Amino acid sequence: MGRLQAIAVWLDQRLHLTKLFETTAGHTVPARSGSWWYVFGSATLVCFIIQVVTGILLALLYIPSANEAWLSLQYLNYQQPLGWYLRAVHGWGSNFMVAMISIHMAQTFLFGAHKYPRELTWIAGVFLFLCTLGMAFTGQVLRWDQDAYWGLGIGAAMMGRFPLIGRELVALMLGGLIIAGETLSRFFTLHVFVIPGLIIALISVHLRLVLTAGINEYPEPGKLVNKETYHEEYEALLKKTGVPFYPKAIDKDITFSGLLILAILTCAAVFGPFGPNGPPDPTLINTVPRPDFYFLPLFSVFALLPPYMETFLILTAPVVGIVLLLVLPFLSGTGEKSARRRPVAVLSVIFIFLNLSVLAYLGLSSPWSPHMDAWSADPTPIEYVKNRTPLELQGALVIQDKQCRNCHSLGGRGGERGPALDGVATRLTHDQLIRQVLQGGGNMPAYGKQLSPPEVTALVAFMETLHPAHEPPARPSAVPAAPGR
Amino acid sequence: MAEQEMGNSKTPSAWKVSRRSFLFKLGMGLNVVAAALVSVPLVGYMLSALRHKAWQAWIPLGPLNDFPENQTRLATYVNPFTRPWDGQTSNQPCWVRRLEGEKFQVFAINCTHLGCPVRWFPQSGLFMCPCHGGVYYADGSHASGPPPRGLYEYETKIKDGQLWVRGGELPTLSQPV
Numbered sequence: 154m155g156r157l158q159a160i161a162v163w164l165d166q167r168l169h170l171t172k173l174f175e176t177t178a179g180h181t182v183p184a185r186s187g188s189w190w191y192v193f194g195s196a197t198l199v200c201f202i203i204q205v206v207t208g209i210l211l212a213l214l215y216i217p218s219a220n221e222a223w224l225s226l227q228y229l230n231y232q233q234p235l236g237w238y239l240r241a242v243h244g245w246g247s248n249f250m251v252a253m254i255s256i257h258m259a260q261t262f263l264f265g266a267h268k269y270p271r272e273l274t275w276i277a278g279v280f281l282f283l284c285t286l287g288m289a290f291t292g293q294v295l296r297w298d299q300d301a302y303w304g305l306g307i308g309a310a311m312m313g314r315f316p317l318i319g320r321e322l323v324a325l326m327l328g329g330l331i332i333a334g335e336t337l338s339r340f341f342t343l344h345v346f347v348i349p350g351l352i353i354a355l356i357s358v359h360l361r362l363v364l365t366a367g368i369n370e371y372p373e374p375g376k377l378v379n380k381e382t383y384h385e386e387y388e389a390l391l392k393k394t395g396v397p398f399y400p401k402a403i404d405k406d407i408t409f410s411g412l413l414i415l416a417i418l419t420c421a422a423v424f425g426p427f428g429p430n431g432p433p434d435p436t437l438i439n440t441v442p443r444p445d446f447y448f449l450p451l452f453s454v455f456a457l458l459p460p461y462m463e464t465f466l467i468l469t470a471p472v473v474g475i476v477l478l479l480v481l482p483f484l485s486g487t488g489e490k491s492a493r494r495r496p497v498a499v500l501s502v503i504f505i506f507l508n509l510s511v512l513a514y515l516g517l518s519s520p521w522s523p524h525m526d527a528w529s530a531d532p533t534p535i536e537y538v539k540n541r542t543p544l545e546l547q548g549a550l551v552i553q554d555k556q557c558r559n560c561h562s563l564g565g566r567g568g569e570r571g572p573a574l575d576g577v578a579t580r581l582t583h584d585q586l587i588r589q590v591l592q593g594g595g596n597m598p599a600y601g602k603q604l605s606p607p608e609v610t611a612l613v614a615f616m617e618t619l620h621p622a623h624e625p626p627a628r629p630s631a632v633p634a635a636p637g638r
Numbered sequence: 639m640a641e642q643e644m645g646n647s648k649t650p651s652a653w654k655v656s657r658r659s660f661l662f663k664l665g666m667g668l669n670v671v672a673a674a675l676v677s678v679p680l681v682g683y684m685l686s687a688l689r690h691k692a693w694q695a696w697i698p699l700g701p702l703n704d705f706p707e708n709q710t711r712l713a714t715y716v717n718p719f720t721r722p723w724d725g726q727t728s729n730q731p732c733w734v735r736r737l738e739g740e741k742f743q744v745f746a747i748n749c750t751h752l753g754c755p756v757r758w759f760p761q762s763g764l765f766m767c768p769c770h771g772g773v774y775y776a777d778g779s780h781a782s783g784p785p786p787r788g789l790y791e792y793e794t795k796i797k798d799g800q801l802w803v804r805g806g807e808l809p810t811l812s813q814p815v
Contacts, residue, residue, distance in 0.1 A: 220725030302727070306753035306808070307769070313810020320813040324687045330807040331717050333724040335687070434726035436714045438747060438755040441768040455752060456770035460784045464811075521771040521783075525757060556762040570771050598773050598781035603763040 178403075180364055181395035185371035187402030190264065192409035193257035197285075199410040200250035201352065203417065204288075207243040208345070215295070217341035219334035219433070222297035226429045241421035247289055249417050251447050254285050259502050262481075265490025266369035268378050272482035274362040277355050279478045284352045286447065291344035293445050297337060298429035303442035305332045307455075314464045332435075367391070368398075372490035380487060441525070449516030450509045456521040457512075520569035523559040527567040534564035541618060548615025551608050555600065571597055578617045578626040585627075586613045690719070692806075693813075699734060699744070699801045710735040710758050710776065713744075718806045732792065733758055733765070734801065735776065742801060745778050746790035746809045753810070756789065765789065790815045 165171055214233060216225040229236035258278065261267060267275035290308075294301045309332070312322040328335030370390055396402055427445070431437060444452050458466060485498075492499050524531075533549055541549070552558060552574070560570035567573075572580075581589060590609060593599035604612070620626045695718040705711055713734045720728040733756075735743040745765075747755045754769035764781060765774040773781040778789035792803035792815050809815045 218723045218725075219721075219727045220723045303754055303769075306748060309808055310748070310751070310753035310810055313812045315812065319810060321688055323808065323810050323812065324690075325685075327808065328687050329721075330690065330693060330719050331727070331730065332808065333717070333727040334721045432726060434729055435747070435755070436712075436726075436729045436731040438712070438731055438757060440755065442754055452769075456784065458784070460786055463784065463786070522768055523766045523771060523773070525766065525768055528759075528761075554761050556759050556764070556766075559759075559766065593782070596782045598762075598764055598775065600762065602776075603761075 174399075177364065178399040179397045181391050182368045182398045182402050183370045183390050184394040184396045184401070186368045187396065187398075187405060188371060189405050189409070190260055190371075191368070192406050193253055193260055195406040196410055196413050197250060197253040197257050198356065199413060200246055200253055200417075201356070203246045203414070204243065204250060205349065207239050207246060208349075210239055211243055212345065217295070217337055219297070219337050222295070222337060223429055223432050226296065226298075230426060230429075237426050238421060240426035241424070242417060244427040245417050245420040245424070247292055248420075248446070249413065250285060251289055253413070254282055258282055259506070261369070263492040263495075263498060263502060264369055265372050265378070265492075265495070267482040267485075268488070268490060269380055269383060269482075269486045271362070271366050271369065272486060274359060274366060275482050276479055277359040277362065279475070281352060281355045281359060282478075283475065284348050284355065287348050288344060288352070289445065289447050291340045291348065293448075294337070294340040295344055296427070296429045297433050299431040299433060299437065299440045300428070300442050300444070302332060302433040302435060303440065304444055304448075305336060307442075307444075311467050314467055369490075372492070374489075374491040374493045376491070377489055378487045439525075441522070443516070443519075446513060450512035453512040453516040453519075456519070457515075518569075522568075523556075523570055524568040525559065527558040527562075528553050528556040531558055531563070531566040537563065537619065541615070544611050545615045545618055548611035548613070551604070551612040552615065555603065555608075555612075560597075574616065574619055576620055576624070578620040579624050580627060581616075582627045582629050583613060583617060584629065586616050692719075694804050694806045695719070696795070696802045696804055697806065699732070699803060701799055702736075702740070702796065702801055705734050705736040705742070705801065707736050707738060710760065712758070715803075715805075730805070731755070732803065732805070733789075735778075740796055742794045742796075743778060744792040744794050744801075744803045746792065746805075746815055748790065748809055749785060750780075750787050750790060750811065750814075751783070751785040753808075786811065787814075 211229070214225055214229055214236065216222055226240070229240055231237070261275070261278070290304075294305060305327070309323045309327060312326050313319045315322050324330065326336075326339075327333075328339045367387060370387065431440060443449070455463070455467075489495055533553065538546060538549055552561075552563070557574070558567040560568040562569060562573045563575060565573075577586070587609060589595075589597065590604065590612060591599060591601040617626055697715050697718055699713045699715055704713075711734050712731055714729055714731050717724075717728045717730050731747045733745040733747065735745070737743070745756075749756050749767040749769065749772045751767065751770055751772045754767050756765040756767045756772070756774065758765055763776040765776075765778075767773070767783070767785075770784050772783035772785040774785070774789050775781045778791055780788045790809040792805050794804075795802045805815060807813060807815075
């Protein structure tokens with residue numbers, strides 16, 4: 154026995170490293186579980202480690218003070234060597250972490266990993282998912298730019314919808330009466346101490362449960378989970394096809410993680426850091442606040458929900474959603490594991506992802522928001538001013554000047570809140586146009602007080618010309634068609 | 639190990655067992671008291687965000703001449719309750735609408751839907767919100783979109799030739815200014 158070996162043995166007898174290894178990295182897993190489908194959990198963990206390392210380094214310069222946070226980020230972006238790159242890696246790391254944990258959750262659900270006897274693994278995972286979203290939101294706040302400021306405003310407005318204790322909840326969330334220094338300190342504490350601490354504790358539980366309950370076996374259609382026989386079957390499977398996780402099943406995990414890290418680094422290098430955008434001065438109101446992509450679906454929901462159910466859903470839907478996720482392993486704890494025999498599970502996942510994607514897409518274009526500068530910036534299409542009378546041209550000016558274009562597009566430019574005005578004359582008669590402009594309705598404000606009679610006459614005269622050459626304008630059904638009209 | 643044997647053995651000296659259990663109970667009791675003593679100030683510290691001498695105060699917005707009649711203008715003020723490190727965030731905007739003479743309406747900047755900053759368009763006489771498309775008329779009443787009510791309106795007064803508003807708190811549906 155060489156001297157080095159003797160030292161190793163001496164250390165091992167005291168530190169029990171081989172024993173630790175055998176029960177952790179070296180534990181036996183079913184060979185088929187070393188699958189490409191099983192790499193997303195470790196991928197999420199890798200993202201988290203990247204976040205911890207880059208986060209610690211960013212904290213060397215970041216100042217969690219309302220007065221200086223935004224400045225310190227500018228410094229990181231433009232002065233500190235490689236500061237921009239660290240911010241970019243941290244930002245992209247968070248995007249990838251949210252993506253990985255979402256895929257991991259969908260995959261484990263589709264593979265029936267939440268079923269007996271792994272209910273607590275799933276529940277710990279649900280809390281990890283919530284913590285990850287918490288990190289995403291608090292991280293966005295630490296950027297302390299205009300989006301962060303008004304994002305907090307949206308959060309406070311939601312809290313303010315709670316009956317009875319709304320005012321107190323807002324004050325607790327903001328750490329004061331307005332969004333200011335204490336608010337930032339609060340979210341800094343959450344982002345840097347509280348939630349990461351929770352995540353580390355939850356990861357410990359999650360991984361410990363993976364070891365004690367064993368990794369989920371690759372599901373086979375028709376093989377049902379039965380509480381009486383499950384453990385025997387799993388033991389038999391391990392005996393028959395068991396391999397040590399290291400080095401037999403870890404190969405795909407490390408390959409995928411390597412690719413993942415490269416992807417994060419590449420995105421960071423190519424696309425750079427996120428923001429900060431405008432400074433957090435609430436008096437700079439010419440801003441269009443938008444959340445980071447993970448909260449775009451939520452942002453869209455708020456625009457699309459009928460107002461009467463909005464408060465009710467804001468207060469109850471998150472609770473219902475979380476409770477559903479938590480009780481899922483008890484609702485479907487046994488039976489079929491394979492996605493091939495669980496059409497409802499597959500459809501649910503498709504339904505949820507489709508919904509989130511469509512809502513996020515809508516959030517990017519926000520067709521419900523007025524285009525604030527359309528009235529002064531978008532040109533009137535040339536064919537709409539050709540051969541028009543002076544009165545009609547005056548109407549074209551009224552459309553611009555009264556901000557109609559902020560909500561109504563012409564020639565594909567302008568807001569999408571209201572219907573496009575190209576061809577409006579084929580839909581509304583002369584009288585209907587006047588009524589709609591003066592009284593509004595159908596989610597359009599009434600302009601009766603803001604338009605003089607000559608302006609209305611000009612505006613309607615112009616809109617009556619907006620119809621395709623081959624399609625006559627609408628006419629009142631009560632008036633018989635006269636030749637020449 | 640030795641202690642366990644002593645505790646479990648049927649020794650006649652029962653007072654030893656009771657002393658042990660007494661010590662255990664004493665230790666637990668002391669820790670309960672300590673936990674209470676620690677948690678009361680901790681919770682009090684946490685909840686201090688709720689203990690304000692005042693939630694609102696009168697704030698001057700400037701001389702009346704700054705606000706021409708029949709116009710709506712953006713005014714800014716420094717929030718009366720601030721910390722020295724609040725920086726720009728202590729600046730607060732609001733919309734001042736002067737009607738005829740000394741009649742004023744002052745609206746909070748925050749949309750009543752979810753708090754985004756509304757913008758005033760004098761030509762069409764509308765406030766528009768950039769987030770979810772809320773629109774309000776010049777008098778602050780709801781015109782269209784998802785907001786559940788009109789704009790939040792500050793209490794106003796005129797003193798020493800200045801326009802004052804009562805504010806200092808982020809307005810929400812629970813606390814409309």
